[in-house]
Amino acid sequence: MNTTMKRFLLGTTAVVGLGLLIPAPVFAAEPMSLSIDGTVDVKLRIVNQDDEVASGGRSHVLQTDNAGFNFKARGEADNGLVYGAKIEIDADAGTGTVAFDEIMVWFSGGWGRLEIGNEDGADNIMYNHGASVMTGGGGFDGGPADAFTIAAGTTSPDINGVSDATKITYFTPRINGIQVGLSYTPDTDGEGTDTLATNVAATGGIQDHIGLGINFVQSFDDVGIRLSYVLSRGDAELNSSKDTNSWSVGGQVDFGNISAGAGFGDAGDSGELTGSLVSAQTFADFTVRYKDGPMTVSAGFFSGSAKIAGTTDDDVDIFSVGAGYSVAPGLSVYAGFDLIDVDQAGTASDNKGTLLTIGTSMSF
Amino acid sequence: MGSRLPILISLMTVAGIAAGCAGLDIKAPTDEDVYSAKDRRAADLGKVTGEGIFLFGGPDKTSASTSPISVNSFLWRATLDTLSFMPLASADPFGGVIITDWFTPPESAEERFKLTVYILSRSLRSDGLKVAVFRQIRDDAGNWIDGEVSAGTARKLEDGILARARELRVAGLAE
Numbered sequence: 351m352n353t354t355m356k357r358f359l360l361g362t363t364a365v366v367g368l369g370l371l372i373p374a375p376v377f378a379a380e381p382m383s384l385s386i387d388g389t390v391d392v393k394l395r396i397v398n399q400d401d402e403v404a405s406g407g408r409s410h411v412l413q414t415d416n417a418g419f420n421f422k423a424r425g426e427a428d429n430g431l432v433y434g435a436k437i438e439i440d441a442d443a444g445t446g447t448v449a450f451d452e453i454m455v456w457f458s459g460g461w462g463r464l465e466i467g468n469e470d471g472a473d474n475i476m477y478n479h480g481a482s483v484m485t486g487g488g489g490f491d492g493g494p495a496d497a498f499t500i501a502a503g504t505t506s507p508d509i510n511g512v513s514d515a516t517k518i519t520y521f522t523p524r525i526n527g528i529q530v531g532l533s534y535t536p537d538t539d540g541e542g543t544d545t546l547a548t549n550v551a552a553t554g555g556i557q558d559h560i561g562l563g564i565n566f567v568q569s570f571d572d573v574g575i576r577l578s579y580v581l582s583r584g585d586a587e588l589n590s591s592k593d594t595n596s597w598s599v600g601g602q603v604d605f606g607n608i609s610a611g612a613g614f615g616d617a618g619d620s621g622e623l624t625g626s627l628v629s630a631q632t633f634a635d636f637t638v639r640y641k642d643g644p645m646t647v648s649a650g651f652f653s654g655s656a657k658i659a660g661t662t663d664d665d666v667d668i669f670s671v672g673a674g675y676s677v678a679p680g681l682s683v684y685a686g687f688d689l690i691d692v693d694q695a696g697t698a699s700d701n702k703g704t705l706l707t708i709g710t711s712m713s714f
Numbered sequence: 715m716g717s718r719l720p721i722l723i724s725l726m727t728v729a730g731i732a733a734g735c736a737g738l739d740i741k742a743p744t745d746e747d748v749y750s751a752k753d754r755r756a757a758d759l760g761k762v763t764g765e766g767i768f769l770f771g772g773p774d775k776t777s778a779s780t781s782p783i784s785v786n787s788f789l790w791r792a793t794l795d796t797l798s799f800m801p802l803a804s805a806d807p808f809g810g811v812i813i814t815d816w817f818t819p820p821e822s823a824e825e826r827f828k829l830t831v832y833i834l835s836r837s838l839r840s841d842g843l844k845v846a847v848f849r850q851i852r853d854d855a856g857n858w859i860d861g862e863v864s865a866g867t868a869r870k871l872e873d874g875i876l877a878r879a880r881e882l883r884v885a886g887l888a889e
Contacts, residue, residue, distance in 0.1 A: 382771055383768055383770065383771025384768070384769045384770050384771060385765070385766040385767060385768045385769065385771075386766060386767050386769060387761060387763070387767065420766075422766070424771075425771075426837060426838075426839075430742075430839045430840055430841075458743055459742060460742045460840075460841065462742075462743060463742075463743040463747070463748065465748070474750065475749070475750050482754070485755075488755075521743045521748065522743075523741055523743060524742075524743065524744075524747065525738055525739070525740050526738060526739050529743070676759065679759075679761065679764070680761040680763070681762060682759055711759065713761045713762065714763050714766075
């Protein structure tokens with residue numbers, strides 16, 4: 351995309367967006383509301399793995415996770431425009447550290463929804479796959495590498511999206527069950543007040559990232575279906591890295607108390623160093639969940655693979671089972687068990703073993 | 715082919731949307747549409763405080779639910795007000811359904827109307843209301859038979875109710 355084209359696109363988007371936000375006279379302003387909520391999650395992780403050297407011989411770790419506050423403002427105008435802002439404060443960023451995470455303003459109405467700020471993009475939010483129905487701490491999507499030694503570079507299910515880098519996202523209305531979302535992130539390592547100079551500095555991020563999400567949500571009698579396709583593209587800042595170009599498909603089916611989700615993604619050689627022999631980074635996952643009153647159980651499988659020319663593939667397979675019990679609204683206890691097998695080219699990074707997670711989560 | 719597949723899927727989806735334009739069911743994005751996986755898990759879990767702690771404002775104001783009525787109270791009152799000239803058969807304030815009895819306009823004794831109004835939202839918004847109009851006409855034998863309803867009749871009634879709801883809310887804010 352050349353510079354003139356980008357300027358034209360951004361300019362017209364801004365004008366159209368402004369027009370959408372003021373479609374008709376506002377007859378009476380709705381007073382805004384401001385709410386605060388939060389979550390604290392604590393868990394014990396016990397690991398049994400072949401590679402005990404990397405973990406220093408320790409077999410357990412106690413963590414606080416997903417801890418933080420959300421401040422949410424929300425208002426509604428008579429013309430149907432709903433608007434709001436969100437500031438998320440993370441209290442689990444590390445020892446004694448409090449960090450601001452997601453910060454954004456949003457506008458919504460019959461024309462769709464516009465989000466501007468530090469927030470996940472459409473290619474992340476709109477994706478449904480096996481991990482979406484995993485319980486018991488998230489299993490293979492619950493950060494097993496926090497305790498189990500998984501060599502860097504191994505493919506994970508999180509191949510889409512550019513996290514909370516400052517971006518603009520537009521979601522269409524849902525039309526016959528179909529919704530489309532499009533995100534534009536100028537620089538994936540630019541957040542908040544980072545200057546233009548910081549944005550364009552070649553620090554290893556992705557420039558002009560486009561995230562596309564399309565999903566279909568529909569219910570047919572007792573069966574609920576969610577199908578999704580997401581696309582992530584951007585230019586590498588460093589000449590020594592390859593551009594990002596990944597896509598994923600996935601879906602979820604709900605029938606009574608049973609849900610099943612599955613997904614497949616291909617990140618190609620995204621982010622690899624120029625000259626890398628990695629030609630394809632793919633993942634597939636599948637999970638089945640059963641809910642009965644306050645109890646939820648799930649079982650899932652994840653397989654990630656990176657094809658490397660001239661040698662064996664890098665593989666990681668994780669089988670996860672989990673259970674959660676809702677003691678009261680906002681209070682739950684959970685347990686998860688993962689069977690993990692990491693098989694990389696050569697044997698130095700191979701690892702195999704189990705990970706047990708026991709935790710409790712409180713949301714208020 | 716590999717690099718073209720994502721673009722192909724995108725184009726097929728857009729084409730699918732266009733093909734379905736004949737009977738469009740358009741809904742504004744909901745909060746759930748933009749939930750991340752983390753948000754979805756949190757929503758399943760609920761909150762100890764119910765809906766979080768409101769420092770000011772809150773659902774009682776944004777949804778006009780200070781009354782025990784489970785749907786938007788402005789739409790509810792505006793509907794009753796607008797249809798006050800018709801006899802009511804039933805009114806369910808929890809489900810948000812108002813059904814009138816058959817009503818024969820004084821100036822037209824050979825036809826009668828019945829309305830069903832669905833209030834679909836706790837918020838005062840234009841898509842939170844749906845009106846269904848039924849019309850019957852009397853045949854030569856004196857029996858009532860179903861007749862056609864003029865296009866736009868339901869929409870005019872919806873517009874009338876929404877206008878009244880807005881008046882009620884403006885009056886409420888003034889107080």
